[in-house]
Amino acid sequence: MNAVELTGVALARGGRTVLAGVDAHIAPGEFIAILGPNGSGKTTLLQAILGLIQPARGEIRILGQKATPGAATVGYLPQKRGSISDMPLRGWDFVASAVKGERWGLPRIKAEDRADIAGALALVEATGLAARPMAQLSGGEVQRMLLAKALLGRPKVLLLDEPLMSLDLRFQAGVVALVRRIQKDLGLTVLFTAHELNPLLEAIDRVFYLAEGRAALGPVDEIVTSEMLSRLYRTPIDVIRLPDGRRIVVSAHGEIDIHAHHHDL
Amino acid sequence: MLITTIFDYDFMRTAFAAGTIVAIVAGAVGYFLVLRNLAFAGHALSHVGFAGATGAVLVGVAPLWGLVSFTLAAGIAMGLLGERLRGRDVAVGIILSLALGFGVLFLHFYTSFATQTTSLLFGNVLGVSIGGVWNLFALAVAALVGLGIISRPLLFASVDPEMAEARGVSLRRVSVLFLVVVALAVAEATQVVGILLVFSLMVGPAAAALRLSNRFTMALAISIGFAVAQTWLGIVMAFVTDWPPSFWITLISCLTYGCSLLVTWPGRARYRKIVARDVAPAP
Numbered sequence: 001m002n003a004v005e006l007t008g009v010a011l012a013r014g015g016r017t018v019l020a021g022v023d024a025h026i027a028p029g030e031f032i033a034i035l036g037p038n039g040s041g042k043t044t045l046l047q048a049i050l051g052l053i054q055p056a057r058g059e060i061r062i063l064g065q066k067a068t069p070g071a072a073t074v075g076y077l078p079q080k081r082g083s084i085s086d087m088p089l090r091g092w093d094f095v096a097s098a099v100k101g102e103r104w105g106l107p108r109i110k111a112e113d114r115a116d117i118a119g120a121l122a123l124v125e126a127t128g129l130a131a132r133p134m135a136q137l138s139g140g141e142v143q144r145m146l147l148a149k150a151l152l153g154r155p156k157v158l159l160l161d162e163p164l165m166s167l168d169l170r171f172q173a174g175v176v177a178l179v180r181r182i183q184k185d186l187g188l189t190v191l192f193t194a195h196e197l198n199p200l201l202e203a204i205d206r207v208f209y210l211a212e213g214r215a216a217l218g219p220v221d222e223i224v225t226s227e228m229l230s231r232l233y234r235t236p237i238d239v240i241r242l243p244d245g246r247r248i249v250v251s252a253h254g255e256i257d258i259h260a261h262h263h264d265l
Numbered sequence: 266m267l268i269t270t271i272f273d274y275d276f277m278r279t280a281f282a283a284g285t286i287v288a289i290v291a292g293a294v295g296y297f298l299v300l301r302n303l304a305f306a307g308h309a310l311s312h313v314g315f316a317g318a319t320g321a322v323l324v325g326v327a328p329l330w331g332l333v334s335f336t337l338a339a340g341i342a343m344g345l346l347g348e349r350l351r352g353r354d355v356a357v358g359i360i361l362s363l364a365l366g367f368g369v370l371f372l373h374f375y376t377s378f379a380t381q382t383t384s385l386l387f388g389n390v391l392g393v394s395i396g397g398v399w400n401l402f403a404l405a406v407a408a409l410v411g412l413g414i415i416s417r418p419l420l421f422a423s424v425d426p427e428m429a430e431a432r433g434v435s436l437r438r439v440s441v442l443f444l445v446v447v448a449l450a451v452a453e454a455t456q457v458v459g460i461l462l463v464f465s466l467m468v469g470p471a472a473a474a475l476r477l478s479n480r481f482t483m484a485l486a487i488s489i490g491f492a493v494a495q496t497w498l499g500i501v502m503a504f505v506t507d508w509p510p511s512f513w514i515t516l517i518s519c520l521t522y523g524c525s526l527l528v529t530w531p532g533r534a535r536y537r538k539i540v541a542r543d544v545a546p547a548p
Contacts (some may be wrong), residue, residue: 064547069431069433078428088300093480101422102429104414104415105413105414107364148429
């Protein structure tokens with residue numbers, strides 16, 4: 001059974017077709033990077049996998065089940081996040097606020113929920129941050145707390161929407177390494193959107209690339225090439241091979257970061 | 266003894282009963298109001314309530330029910346408009362003024378209402394009747410049961426709306442239901458501190474509590490505790506000085522919040538260090 005399965009999927013937003021004819025089979029335990037220029041439908045695709053948007057055509061299945069909002073098998077880290085700088089809660093309460101948060105009633109935290117929270121905090125190596133106020137955490141530490149929230153209830157599929165955005169380079173590498181380790185330990189399937197390719201290249205198994213209303217899965221070797229990326233982002237991009245076999249993506253204007261040059265489609 | 270003297274009077278006993286009921290609701294609802302950055306929504310609802318209260322008197326209904334129906338209608342409308350109200354301060358302000366304007370018009374047609382107007386605007390906890398206490402109790406039960414039912418998704422949606430929505434929480438439904446609860450709480454608070462001073466009961470204690478604790482349960486308890494304490498102290502001081510209780514409650518609310526600003530969390534110095542480290546240019 002596939003972790004995520006899209007069959008003949010078309011997605012529309014505000015009457016406009018964003019993606020069409022998408023077929024993808026993602027196996028359990030795969031680490032997938034979702035690439036594509038701004039406006040290519042990355043967030044729309046994630047929302048459809050979450051069941052928040054119904055496909056105009058086709059079908060999306062998560063571990064054999066039709067995608068529905070609130071499915072316990074899916075963990076999600078949204079791209080847009082409320083302001084953390086004035087969050088009046090400490091780390092533990094911040095994470096605890098999401099425990100079974102879709103149910104009505106009093107936010108009582110039972111013993112099993114405490115174990116769930118402690119486990120999620122331990123997974124992201126944030127046990128020591130639990131007593132600290134959220135407003136005092138650094139960008140990388142906040143990202144770990146958010147990841148802990150996404151891991152509550154131990155989902156099997158993890159959707160991360162731009163988790164590297166607005167992080168320093170050293171924090172970016174740290175977040176990717178952390179997600180990779182958790183993914184391996186728990187056998188998770190991870191779908192990860194990012195503008196910044198370089199921190200991801202060594203971690204990913206396959207690439208889900210989106211451009212001009214189409215989307216397809218491909219191996220890293222085929223997609224992360226100068227030719228493919230230049231076509232995808234419509235700007236000259238070079239992929240340089242280092243002597244040790246690693247790749248570095250460089251745009252023609254000499255900057256590492258593709259998103260500094262994106263042209264809105 | 267002062268306390269025994271105070272409780273010799275019926276009106277003082279009812280004032281304490283009414284004040285306690287209202288303070289518990291205001292402290293609990295206020296916590297979420299401040300957490301959601303909706304402090305001014307409470308203020309706005311109370312202004313709309315003024316038109317309802319004066320209008321009710323004009324048609325021969327008790328002002329409390331006019332107040333409740335208008336704040337409820339306005340709360341539902343605000344919840345439904347939701348995001349579209351953000352940044353529309355001018356529009357909201359004009360609607361509020363209009364509500365107060367209608368209140369003035371209704372008063373104009375019902376001239377003998379002048380003394381009650383002061384009670385409506387600035388509260389009159391010492392004038393609450395036994396029947397009034399039961400009305401407040403019924404409203405309080407409705408508000409607290411409502412808050413209890415929605416509190417879990419409300420907390421989730423207040424802390425992280427995007428994640429809550431992805432998990433199937435309807436942000437609009439939660440927002441509308443919460444503003445219904447706020448409307449009930451505002452109507453209650455006006456019975457103690459009046460329409461113009463609702464802030465002092467609903468926002469002051471909660472804002473101080475959020476500064477003093479970053480644990481959800483603890484902050485909620487502190488918020489309720491402060492609201493109750495400042496109401497009791499306000500009524501006692503009014504008894505001692507013969508000054509209006511609303512004055513004392515607003516003063517104590519302000520002092521409490523002021524003191525909370527002086528308290529520094531351990532680790533605040535560390536926070537400054539982190540900020541300095543993060544913004545420092547690379548060597």
